[in-house]
Amino acid sequence: MVCKYVFVTGGVLSGLGKGITTASIGLLLKSLGLNITAIKIDPYVNVDAGTMNPYMHGEVYVTEDGGETDLDIGHYERFLNIDLSKRNNITTGKIYLRVIEKERRGDYLGQTVQIIPHVTDEIKDEIRSIGKEQGADVVLVEIGGTVGDIEGLPFLEAARQMRLEEGLRNTLFVHVVLVPKLTTTGELKTKPAQHSVQELRRIGIQPDVIIARSPEPLSIEVRRKLALFTNVPYEAILSNYDVEYTYEVPLVLSEQGLHNLLIDRLELDVRSSKPDLTDWVEFVNNLKTPTKDVTIALIGKYTSLHDSYLSIVEALKHASASLRVRVRFKWIEASDVERGIVDLSRCLADISGAIVLPGFGSRGAEGKINAIKMLRERDVPTLGICFGLQLMVVEFARNVLNLHKAHSTEIDPNTPYPVVDLLTSQEGVVYKGGTMRLGSRAIYIIRKDSKIYSIYRSDVIYERHRHRYQINPEYIDLFEKEGFIVSGYSDEGFPEVMELRNSKFFLGIQAHPEFKSRPLKPSPIFLEFLRTAST
Numbered sequence: 001m002v003c004k005y006v007f008v009t010g011g012v013l014s015g016l017g018k019g020i021t022t023a024s025i026g027l028l029l030k031s032l033g034l035n036i037t038a039i040k041i042d043p044y045v046n047v048d049a050g051t052m053n054p055y056m057h058g059e060v061y062v063t064e065d066g067g068e069t070d071l072d073i074g075h076y077e078r079f080l081n082i083d084l085s086k087r088n089n090i091t092t093g094k095i096y097l098r099v100i101e102k103e104r105r106g107d108y109l110g111q112t113v114q115i116i117p118h119v120t121d122e123i124k125d126e127i128r129s130i131g132k133e134q135g136a137d138v139v140l141v142e143i144g145g146t147v148g149d150i151e152g153l154p155f156l157e158a159a160r161q162m163r164l165e166e167g168l169r170n171t172l173f174v175h176v177v178l179v180p181k182l183t184t185t186g187e188l189k190t191k192p193a194q195h196s197v198q199e200l201r202r203i204g205i206q207p208d209v210i211i212a213r214s215p216e217p218l219s220i221e222v223r224r225k226l227a228l229f230t231n232v233p234y235e236a237i238l239s240n241y242d243v244e245y246t247y248e249v250p251l252v253l254s255e256q257g258l259h260n261l262l263i264d265r266l267e268l269d270v271r272s273s274k275p276d277l278t279d280w281v282e283f284v285n286n287l288k289t290p291t292k293d294v295t296i297a298l299i300g301k302y303t304s305l306h307d308s309y310l311s312i313v314e315a316l317k318h319a320s321a322s323l324r325v326r327v328r329f330k331w332i333e334a335s336d337v338e339r340g341i342v343d344l345s346r347c348l349a350d351i352s353g354a355i356v357l358p359g360f361g362s363r364g365a366e367g368k369i370n371a372i373k374m375l376r377e378r379d380v381p382t383l384g385i386c387f388g389l390q391l392m393v394v395e396f397a398r399n400v401l402n403l404h405k406a407h408s409t410e411i412d413p414n415t416p417y418p419v420v421d422l423l424t425s426q427e428g429v430v431y432k433g434g435t436m437r438l439g440s441r442a443i444y445i446i447r448k449d450s451k452i453y454s455i456y457r458s459d460v461i462y463e464r465h466r467h468r469y470q471i472n473p474e475y476i477d478l479f480e481k482e483g484f485i486v487s488g489y490s491d492e493g494f495p496e497v498m499e500l501r502n503s504k505f506f507l508g509i510q511a512h513p514e515f516k517s518r519p520l521k522p523s524p525i526f527l528e529f530l531r532t533a534s535t
């Protein structure tokens, strides 16, 4: 079968859930038995998401091969249950860097290098080459931002050209729009959607499918109106209304026959025209019919934007479906703890477990350390992730080992007890972009009597990483004497997993297990954490 391309664009405003829509289209196609890959295009000039504050675009999602990517890559991996590569996140920065390198090398000798055709060619080559390398029947290409953004233009132009080159039956344009509801009259308004389709047409793209985000299902009249003004047939106007869990979106779209539309328009060669979503439906049902509630505290410093920790929240949901419990998230802003705005003791009184979130830099660190002390002393099930583990170590050093002013050198370079220190491999690293210890790395589990071994039942596990600092191996003996043992090591010889003996669950991991958690295959460590918290 020749490779097909589905382009997903967005109109009206950003944050409409294009990523979830793209992932949902992918799941329907995959459930028809096709090989799918998905590409996220981010039109910003950064080469990757690694150098951005999570407040800008939410969490940085780490791939197996160590890409620091947009969080939509996480949606694709979770919905499609596949591992993607760092290549699947294309940015303006990556494309321009490559074009400029080629120019310097003399690849375009004699020519004037221009956005069309040189930049657009580079974009098309990259999309096609990813599809080919990953053996895809269908490549989904989500173009980030909103139609009309200047920085998105070269990508839309490349998509427009691809329709011409690949042909009508091999390309499909899906436009995701907002259909807001006026609170005064209760009416759903289509005008913003009409305008955004006009904007898309102005640059030469007529959408084939409209997916309308709205607070409630679209009525027949609203769908008719949208069809008339956007020049899209009535049956290709779909309603993606608000649901409790994003995991319901594929079901909402398949109920409206999106798969039939995809099969017809792309002339897909499939054995059955009905996607097999049995396992997915069961997962969603489990999620929606919990038998018990548990409150989990999430302690971090970007807590006002929950997307900053998206994969951790999703990992908890995967575990919660499997255990049939509902997780109530209690966000605790560590810098508020530091400033004494929150009463920590009260705040932690009614929780069943806590996660000390990953992070960088000094803001909120002391607040997290105070919280860890209380959690440890109260024997509340606690999972520390990356920076969370590092601060568990700092807290233990100060309060149990009496190493006054112990710290991570990331925060206090002059600490007398550098219990967390720069990775040796990071010494002399100057460039900040893409230079952390990244991606899937082996963790060797060295004790069979440990919690981590009982969770994974394996001597070596692989989880994804993103850090520059490590637990300083010089202090291991002191920690272990007091029961805070090292149960997993990296191949470079520093601690990867530490756990407190004689506690319900007090465990920290240098890696980010949340990135590998999937709806139908929850991360083992999150599962065990939540099981302990809920019993």
Ligand code: GLN
Pocket: 357, 358, 359, 360, 361, 385, 386, 387, 388, 390, 410, 466, 467, 468, 469, 470
């Ligand atoms: N700032 C810490 C480090 O670089 C932890 C990073 C993280 O939590 N991802 O090692």
